Amino acid sequence: xxxxxxxFRNAFRNKLRTCxxxxxxxxxxxxxxxxxxxxxxxxxxxxASSATRLVTRNAVSIVFPLPISxxxxxxxxxxxxxxxxxxxxxxxxxxxKNFFPNFAIEPKTYLELYPEFVLPPDQKEAFxxxxxxxxxGRKLISRFGWKIGDIVTLKGLIFxxxxxxxxxxxxxxxxxxxxxxxxxxxxxxxxEGLKKRGHTWADQVGFYMIGVTxxxxxxxxxxxxxxxxxxxxxxxxxxxxxxxxxGFIAMSGAIFTAIQIVSFVVIIIIMAVVANTxxxxxxxxxxEYAILxxxxxxxxxxxxxxxxxxxxxxMMGCLLxxxxxxxxxxxxxxxxxxxxxxxxxxxxxLFFNLVASSVVAFVAAILPTRRAIQIRIADGLRRIG
Amino acid sequence: MAIPLSYNFRNLWTRRLxxxxxxxxxxxxxxxxxxxxxxxxxxxxTLVETGSYDNVVxxxxxxASEVVSGVSRDQASVLETLPEIAYGPKGQKxxxxxxxxxxxxxxxxxxxxxxVILRGIEEDSLLLRxxxxxxxxxxxxxGSSEVIVGSSIARGFKGVEMDEMLHWAMRDWRVVGIxxxxxxxxSSEIWGDVDQFMQAFRRPGYSSVIFRLSDPSEFQNMKSxxxxxxxxxxxxxxETKYYAEQSQMMAKFLRILGMSLTIIFSLGAIIGAMITMYxxxxxxxxxxxxLRALGFRRRDILxxxxxxxxxxxxxxxxxxxxxxxxxxxxxxxxxxxQTFSELAFRFTLSFEIVYKAMVFSLxxxxxxxxxxxxxxxxxxxVEALRAS
Numbered sequence: 001x002x003x004x005x006x007x008f009r010n011a012f013r014n015k016l017r018t019c020x021x022x023x024x025x026x027x028x029x030x031x032x033x034x035x036x037x038x039x040x041x042x043x044x045x046x047x048a049s050s051a052t053r054l055v056t057r058n059a060v061s062i063v064f065p066l067p068i069s070x071x072x073x074x075x076x077x078x079x080x081x082x083x084x085x086x087x088x089x090x091x092x093x094x095x096x097k098n099f100f101p102n103f104a105i106e107p108k109t110y111l112e113l114y115p116e117f118v119l120p121p122d123q124k125e126a127f128x129x130x131x132x133x134x135x136x137g138r139k140l141i142s143r144f145g146w147k148i149g150d151i152v153t154l155k156g157l158i159f160x161x162x163x164x165x166x167x168x169x170x171x172x173x174x175x176x177x178x179x180x181x182x183x184x185x186x187x188x189x190x191x192e193g194l195k196k197r198g199h200t201w202a203d204q205v206g207f208y209m210i211g212v213t214x215x216x217x218x219x220x221x222x223x224x225x226x227x228x229x230x231x232x233x234x235x236x237x238x239x240x241x242x243x244x245x246x247g248f249i250a251m252s253g254a255i256f257t258a259i260q261i262v263s264f265v266v267i268i269i270i271m272a273v274v275a276n277t278x279x280x281x282x283x284x285x286x287x288e289y290a291i292l293x294x295x296x297x298x299x300x301x302x303x304x305x306x307x308x309x310x311x312x313x314x315m316m317g318c319l320l321x322x323x324x325x326x327x328x329x330x331x332x333x334x335x336x337x338x339x340x341x342x343x344x345x346x347x348x349x350l351f352f353n354l355v356a357s358s359v360v361a362f363v364a365a366i367l368p369t370r371r372a373i374q375i376r377i378a379d380g381l382r383r384i385g
Numbered sequence: 386m387a388i389p390l391s392y393n394f395r396n397l398w399t400r401r402l403x404x405x406x407x408x409x410x411x412x413x414x415x416x417x418x419x420x421x422x423x424x425x426x427x428x429x430x431t432l433v434e435t436g437s438y439d440n441v442v443x444x445x446x447x448x449a450s451e452v453v454s455g456v457s458r459d460q461a462s463v464l465e466t467l468p469e470i471a472y473g474p475k476g477q478k479x480x481x482x483x484x485x486x487x488x489x490x491x492x493x494x495x496x497x498x499x500x501v502i503l504r505g506i507e508e509d510s511l512l513l514r515x516x517x518x519x520x521x522x523x524x525x526x527x528g529s530s531e532v533i534v535g536s537s538i539a540r541g542f543k544g545v546e547m548d549e550m551l552h553w554a555m556r557d558w559r560v561v562g563i564x565x566x567x568x569x570x571x572s573s574e575i576w577g578d579v580d581q582f583m584q585a586f587r588r589p590g591y592s593s594v595i596f597r598l599s600d601p602s603e604f605q606n607m608k609s610x611x612x613x614x615x616x617x618x619x620x621x622x623x624e625t626k627y628y629a630e631q632s633q634m635m636a637k638f639l640r641i642l643g644m645s646l647t648i649i650f651s652l653g654a655i656i657g658a659m660i661t662m663y664x665x666x667x668x669x670x671x672x673x674x675x676l677r678a679l680g681f682r683r684r685d686i687l688x689x690x691x692x693x694x695x696x697x698x699x700x701x702x703x704x705x706x707x708x709x710x711x712x713x714x715x716x717x718x719x720x721x722x723q724t725f726s727e728l729a730f731r732f733t734l735s736f737e738i739v740y741k742a743m744v745f746s747l748x749x750x751x752x753x754x755x756x757x758x759x760x761x762x763x764x765x766x767v768e769a770l771r772a773s
Contacts, residue, residue, distance in 0.1 A: 021660060024656035027653050031646075061500055064586070160447070250497040250499070254718060255719055266653070269410045269650055269657075272406045272407070273406075273410055273656060273657035276407055276661060277660055279403055279406070367402065
């Protein structure tokens with residue numbers, strides 16, 4: 001207790017400097033926490049994906065379709081429990097800025113495959129019955145203020161023209177990590193429209209979503225599916241939903257890596273600032289350290305004093321930063337919610353923050369401590385602060 | 386008389402560790418600031434250089450990129466009859482009907498598949514893109530399953546070396562050449578005969594039509610005529626504008642990201658400078674008193690301390706830029722959100738970025754030094770002299 005008191009007294013001897021350092025530390029921890037949360041948000045799609053779901057798409061690239069006739073063949077494969085299909089619609093609501101993911105799906109099987117989208121039974125019934133109907137996540141609904149029964153028009157970017165939909169249901173996520181900004185409608189409705197126009201995507205789907213009986217057979221099933229369509233017009237590539245999502249992230253990998261590097265740069269910057277403070281502090285107190293040495297305290301004690309003081313400063317900054325992280329994340333969520341449906345501060349981030357501040361405290365104290373320990377008593381006493 | 390500058394230099398030298406740490410912090414901030422700007426600059430430069438001003442691209446109305454566009458064969462034939470098209474050396478019209486599809490290829494290193502643009506070309510496509518030069522091998526023979534590969538793709542992807550076979554759309558495609566298109570986006574593409582591609586991918590129409598204008602000033606007339614033609618549901622764009630638009634979203638994303646990071650980081654560095662300057666004032670109270678007693682005025686003291694802090698900022702900016710300039714040797718390859726395909730580009734340092742980074746670092750120095758310098762200049766002589 002006494003030791004702690006000394007550390008605090010020492011730390012606040014120069015109030016202005018310590019307050020500035022703590023402020024710097026707070027900002028750095030805040031920035032580090034936000035960047036980590038940002039990276040987690042990027043990975044949210046991967047985290048939320050299930051191990052029992054497979055995605056089958058055209059092997060050439062995701063922009064090519066697969067024929068609908070594959071569906072029956074896939075359902076015959078051993079280990080497949082349920083097959084659903086869908087197409088990325090790329091519709092725009094009024095303006096391109098209002099981006100949200102929208103899919104044409106086979107509703108009955110799709111909802112069965114995604115138990116995390118919770119829909120009231122009566123709304124589900126209404127959606128299944130209405131071919132022009134759509135369901136959307138809670139967050140998306142509140143963003144545009146739609147009400148059940150409203151007609152919403154999307155402008156198709158790939159499938160040209162205006163498409164009308166009627167809101168039949170609002171889904172909720174089962175837990176916090178579920179994306180509540182998606183928009184689903186009947187694939188049959190899209191297909192009919194495409195047939196009328198003689199579009200090349202008529203009777204074609206963008207992807208198959210496959211539920212397997214148990215996670216262990218996933219690899220076997222995905223190989224069996226790809227074998228089935230080998231050397232056909234549309235060869236398939238089947239992978240788990242997780243790998244599929246990861247592939248998307250890997251595409252913008254370079255930028256993602258840059259953000260990760262930058263999140264460490266901020267720690268190095270603050271390390272320089274704290275080290276600076278500590279070196280100044282010790283320089284001013286060289287005389288005192290000499291006196292301590294004369295009294296019989298050893299290098300270890302002095303090192304303890306300096307490391308402890310450094311730790312006190314960084315920890316105070318860290319705690320302040322963590323306290324501010326939550327409201328800051330809330331603001332980000334409000335601003336960027338359209339792009340990052342899930343933006344939550346995870347416990348892991350807090351842990352990283354604590355580790356980072358301890359590392360900063362130790363690294364910052366190394367050089368000043370060395371100086372303080374190495375100084376000879378006579379030299380130290382002679383020096384005037 | 387002003388306090389000599391050597392006073393500031395010597396002071397910084399005396400407190401080497403502190404000085405280096407402060408400069409180091411600032412240098413890192415300037416480094417991040419300059420690198421993100423360089424990234425956005427490189428991306429834009431790559432895509433702007435991809436187009437040439439005299440060329441016109443036709444896409445389906447409302448299509449943001451060639452990948453989602455479609456031009457039917459009869460529409461393309463109508464375009465071929467336009468009088469504004471320039472003539473080539475053999476007397477042919479300089480017009481190319483192209484098809485663009487995306488395929489996934491595994492990247493070197495990670496093995497992760499990434500999307501690559503496959504461009505079906507006609508013979509005149511090369512005349513329309515003078516920046517494209519063959520580095521190795523030969524051009525693909527029209528009517529055969531031969532392709533040439535852009536230099537960035539050859540560097541970054543697996544299985545695209547000379548004479549290797551690529552497999553897609555139930556056919557084998559042989560790599561017969563590697564071309565370089567400088568820093569333009571074509572370096573991130575694979576080219577082959579358009580008719581072969583359309584047949585293999587079963588595409589009924591082209592993706593885009595491109596031609597050179599015989600007189601660039603005719604663009605507006607031609608555009609309004611084509612866009613009001615009921616047979617054509619197409620949009621005409623200058624090639625430069627088309628590619629510049631494709632860089633907008635990414636460049637904006639990079640800039641916003643860079644700006645917000647830098648602002649947060651600079652707060653840290655400013656605080657670092659402030660701490661250094663405050664302590665350098667506190668340590669020299671008696672010295673300041675002496676200077677004042679010698680006849681230096683408050684203004685001189687203020688200027689001397691501000692100069693010292695600006696010097697810190699200047700050195701920080703300089704070393705940050707030095708490291709950032711090394712980044713120019715790095716080529717980054719990532720997926721452009723707008724076209725959904727891989728694009729390689731370099732960190733590009735422009736004079737504007739150097740200028741911005743230096744101004745920024747001086748501002749950091751100035752803001753960090755202002756309050757401490759004010760404190761130094763406001764000291765009362767007698768009290769300052771009395772301080773030990």
